Amino acid sequence: MANMSMTKTPIAEQDPKVRARNFKEVTLGYTAEQAVEEAKRCLNCKHRPCMSGCPVSVRIPEFIAQVAEGNFEEAYKIIKDTNALPAVCGRVCPQENQCEGKCVRGIKGEPVGIGRLERFCADYMADKPMNIEKPEPNGHKVAVVGAGPSSLTAAGDLAKLGYDVTVYEAFHTAGGVLMYGIPEFRLPKSIVQHEIDNLTAMGVKIMTNMVIGKVLSIDELIEMGNEAIFIGSGAGLPRFMGIEGEGLVGVYSANEYLTRINLMKAYLEDYDTPIMKSENVAVVGGGNVAMDAARSAMRLGAKKVYVVYRRSMDELPARKEEVHHAQEEGIEFLVLNNPVRIIGDENGRVCAMECVKMELGEPDASGRRRPVEIKGSEFTLEIDTAIMSIGTSPNPLIRSTTPGLSANDHGCLIVDENESTTKEGVYAGGDAVTGAATVILAMGAGKRAAAAIDKYIKSK
Ligand SMILES: Cc1cc2nc3c(=O)[nH]c(=O)nc-3n(C[C@H](O)[C@H](O)[C@H](O)COP(=O)(O)OP(=O)(O)OC[C@H]3O[C@@H](n4cnc5c(N)ncnc54)[C@H](O)[C@@H]3O)c2cc1C
Ligand code: SF4
The missing domain is CATH 3.50.50.60 (FAD/NAD(P)-binding domain)
Structure with a gap:
């Protein structure tokens, strides 16, 4: 029987207070029963609007129909036909702007949880033996x-x-x-x-x-x-703002900060990769990279982590889910603010960041309203670490x-x-x-x- 619920089948997550201090996965994934329940929300639309939002043309209604029938391996094979990395995409794709953004169930409620279902299928198959055949060499x-x-x-x-x-x-x-x-x-x-x-x-x-x-x-x-x-x-290659103080000790590019943590495992005790033990951190930017840097800083033990972003919450380019998770974990969003300079102490270490308040003016070339400085609104934020995440x-x-x-x-x-x-x-x-x-x-x-x-x- 079809599931006509207006909202997605809820997914289990680690408690925000607990997960804000560990590096284990936040979202725990669907059980088989939850996946079937969610798949039954799909209307199997004739014109498959969801597919038009997928850059690799996953045959979405087809795979979801298989999940609804409990044929998880078949569902996985359909996804894998066009998507080489389903376990990755199910977790990190901005589905709200892609497949789920086009799903008709989203018109009067929440779209079908296509990303969650994709992840479920990939995770279901993760520990099953895969029959990978080596193709016949073509000599090139x-x-x-x-x-x-x-x-x-x-x-x-x-x-x-x-x-x-x-x-x-x-x-x-x-x-x-x-x-x-x-x-x-x-x-x-x-x-x-x-x-x-x-x-x-x-x-x-x-x-x-x-x-x-x-x-x-x-x-x-x-x-x-x-x-x-x-x-x-x-x-x-990270970009910097070109403001005073970006050369101080305690200023990172998000790229370097995250590479130290992820690739060089700075968060594990048995690795000796150096990373600042920060108390108050400002992350400058509003994309996925900024969210990852802010949430990583929190997990490394920071007391306060600010995201400093020059536009408003509505313009944050990060995935909605990441912003929501970051807020739950206690990250403070200082939107409509822009750094003016980073201030150092007598040892050349970061001790504060001067910011200025912004307001939104006329739309710029990107169609988004241009942030404009409010004269005389400068204020100082006490920090010991600044992470620049304004693009690469x-x-x-x-x-x-x-x-x-x-x-x-x-x-x-x-x-x-x-x-x-x-x-x-x-x-x-x-x-x-x-x-x-x-x-x-x-x-x-x-x-x-x-x-x-x-x-x-x-x-x-
Ligand atoms: C922190 C962070 C979070 C993100 N979050 C998301 C998200 O949630 N969802 C999403 O869809 N996207 C996200 N993105 C963006 C996404 O990861 C990238 O768009 C994507 O990885 C680009 O893939 P790529 O293959 O072009 O390059 P990359 O993934 O950057 O891979 C390029 C590879 O080339 C190697 N390389 C570079 N130069 C050389 C060279 N000279 N010789 C040999 N190898 C070289 C690099 O070491 C690297 O391994 C995020 C990006 C970052 C940094
Ligand atoms: S648009 Fe939504 S309801 Fe329709 S087939 Fe795609 S996932 Fe199913």
């Missing part, structure tokens, strides 16, 4: 630069077609932002590793500690017999060492609709092309690039 070799979601998707799709794929990753661990950026409490690293293991089981080779542009150039990869290259090197751009290393590869003014690689760059046989996608965006958009680009690379090599 492709190199993939970076091991984030765009590269992993491109590598997986190419391996399925029989290509001999080698992934070159700069860090000592594959996974990109999924490993070094998004914290354990939102995306357990064992889940990402499981997806990477599935790829290597398919024959994809992953070489870590390989900084392309230093150890090997793109041209050298071509000379090594790779008939095409995919660049998915992300946008890991692509690292210039690859473009500066690759003749023929063009980038725009923001340093993003220029590609056509097939993700083909200005250099023949070289493709690119994900944050390296779009600037900081989302996991699923990066995966969509990896998929398009793999299809285009296959066509390119076969047409030679």
Whole structure:
């Protein structure tokens, strides 16, 4: 029988007071009964509006129909057909702007919990033996630069077609932002590793500690017999505001802060990665990265954590669920505020941040109302740590060492609709092309690039 409830089937979560001090996963996932109950809310709409919101075209009503029947393995196979990383996407995709944003059940209530169902299917299959077949080799070799979601998707799709794929990753661990950026409490690293293991089981080779542009150039990869290259090197270069005091001890980029915690395990006692023991922390910015940095600071023992954001709560770009969780965990949102300078003590350590209040003026080029300073409204916030999370751009290393590869003014690689760059046989996608965006958009680009690379090599 259909479930006509107007709201999503609730999902279990760790208590906010407890979880604010540990790094275990916040959301615990559906049980099989809850998943079936939620799946029964789906109306199996003829025109499948939810699918139009999915950048990798998961056949959503089809997989949900299988969940409703209790056929979880079948449901998983349908998702996996077009989405290489369901356990990841079910956890971190901004579903409210994508599939769930288009779901008709959202018109008069809450949309179907598509992300929760996707996660359930992936988690259900996580401990089941997977019959991964190595595809028949087709005799062609492709190199993939970076091991984030765009590269992993491109590598997986190419391996399925029989290509001999080698992934070159700069860090000592594959996974990109999924490993070094998004914290354990939102995306357990064992889940990402499981997806990477599935790829290597398919024959994809992953070489870590390989900084392309230093150890090997793109041209050298071509000379090594790779008939095409995919660049998915992300946008890991942090931006700063350019205000006074950003060089003080106690100022981090969110990128560095989160990498120390996630990749270098600073939150575990048996690791000796240094990280500030902060009491009062200001995180500047309002995206997912800012939420992750703020919630990580709280978990490391801070007493007060502020998110300083220059627009209002309505404009916060972070996923709604993360903002809600951050509020529950005691993060204070100082919206309509902007830092003016960071103040240091006599030892060059951060002791305060001067901010100014803002109001919203006319819409800017992005369509959002422009924040305007309120003159004379400056005030001081006592802090010992400032974490700057105002965006990132692509690292210039690859473009500066690759003749023929063009980038725009923001340093993003220029590609056509097939993700083909200005250099023949070289493709690119994900944050390296779009600037900081989302996991699923990066995966969509990896998929398009793999299809285009296959066509390119076969047409030679
Ligand atoms: C903290 C944080 C939280 C986020 N939260 C979300 C979220 O909740 N939902 C969401 O959808 N998106 C989120 N994002 C954004 C999302 O993670 C990215 O859009 C996505 O990971 C981009 O994928 P990518 O494959 O293009 O690049 P990346 O994931 O950045 O991977 C690029 C890889 O290339 C490697 N690399 C770089 N240069 C070289 C080189 N020269 N040689 C070899 N390897 C190189 C890097 O080490 C890295 O491993 C978040 C981002 C951050 C930082
Ligand atoms: S739009 Fe919503 S109700 Fe309709 S098929 Fe998609 S998930 Fe089901």
